[in-house]
Amino acid sequence: MLSKREKDLIKEIWERLTPVAAEIGADALLRMFASYPGTKTYFSHLDISPNSSHLLAHGKKIVLAIAEGAQDISQLTVTLAPLQTLHAYQLRIDPRNFKLLSHTMLVSLACYLGDEFTPVAHAAMDKYLSAFAAVLAEKYR
Amino acid sequence: MVAWTDFERVTIKDIFSKIDYEVVGPAAISRCLIVYPWTQRYFAGFGNLYNAAAIKSNPKVAAHGKVIMEGLEKAVKNMDNIKATFTELSTLHSEKLQVDPDNFMLLGDCLAIVVAAQLGKDFTPEVHAAFQKFLAVVVSSLRRQYY
Numbered sequence: 584m585l586s587k588r589e590k591d592l593i594k595e596i597w598e599r600l601t602p603v604a605a606e607i608g609a610d611a612l613l614r615m616f617a618s619y620p621g622t623k624t625y626f627s628h629l630d631i632s633p634n635s636s637h638l639l640a641h642g643k644k645i646v647l648a649i650a651e652g653a654q655d656i657s658q659l660t661v662t663l664a665p666l667q668t669l670h671a672y673q674l675r676i677d678p679r680n681f682k683l684l685s686h687t688m689l690v691s692l693a694c695y696l697g698d699e700f701t702p703v704a705h706a707a708m709d710k711y712l713s714a715f716a717a718v719l720a721e722k723y724r
Numbered sequence: 725m726v727a728w729t730d731f732e733r734v735t736i737k738d739i740f741s742k743i744d745y746e747v748v749g750p751a752a753i754s755r756c757l758i759v760y761p762w763t764q765r766y767f768a769g770f771g772n773l774y775n776a777a778a779i780k781s782n783p784k785v786a787a788h789g790k791v792i793m794e795g796l797e798k799a800v801k802n803m804d805n806i807k808a809t810f811t812e813l814s815t816l817h818s819e820k821l822q823v824d825p826d827n828f829m830l831l832g833d834c835l836a837i838v839v840a841a842q843l844g845k846d847f848t849p850e851v852h853a854a855f856q857k858f859l860a861v862v863v864s865s866l867r868r869q870y871y
Binding site: 616618633687694696698700703705706 | 754755758759776779780833836837838840841843844845847849850852853856857
């Protein structure tokens, strides 16, 4: 459960990161590919080498979606409806992988924000990303 | 036997030489207790864990953080035999402390995040991956004596 304070904190952090969405997103993806090589199997159609335009574009897409969700967390199911359908019927990514990207996203945030990524911010962000992943997987079955 | 590449060996030793155990250990354990509050069930004797501020300033939590880092250092010094190095610790966590082993990676993830915050850009995806592998081996060794 997210308190109002946590929702505000999450919204504020993602607003701040929107200008560097591509950088953060690509970093999180690269970390996921390096630590969890099985995740690469979903990207055989893209060039996922560091700094590739595919990687940056894709990272940006992901971060912007997360940032958009953060604008009004109570409306996640509405905001994510199209992405739910995409992931369930087209991409069919095993939802266990969402946890992996959530973790590497947190690591990217830690690298980027340093000490500003306080335990309280970390807890809030972990909860938000878990909720985001859960909503994303809702249409799977 | 875990197969470590030269890069992984050097990287793990390098990470542990760069981080301050007195900072990283307490930070990681307190983060774990804050981000995953159900882990507090194992620390009932530690006093005030009521909120993030209390956890961060709790001296028993801090002391335990250092104990954890000392344990991890043993693994760094015995990378070719982490399994044997942790046999006793595994038995301790299983039989005496009765910790659900699924919790080990929660602490591991927090450790990765604390180290990332410390090392910043130096914690590249490759360095990070080596660290995750090290954590996975440690966790696996700690799980071994459970039955």
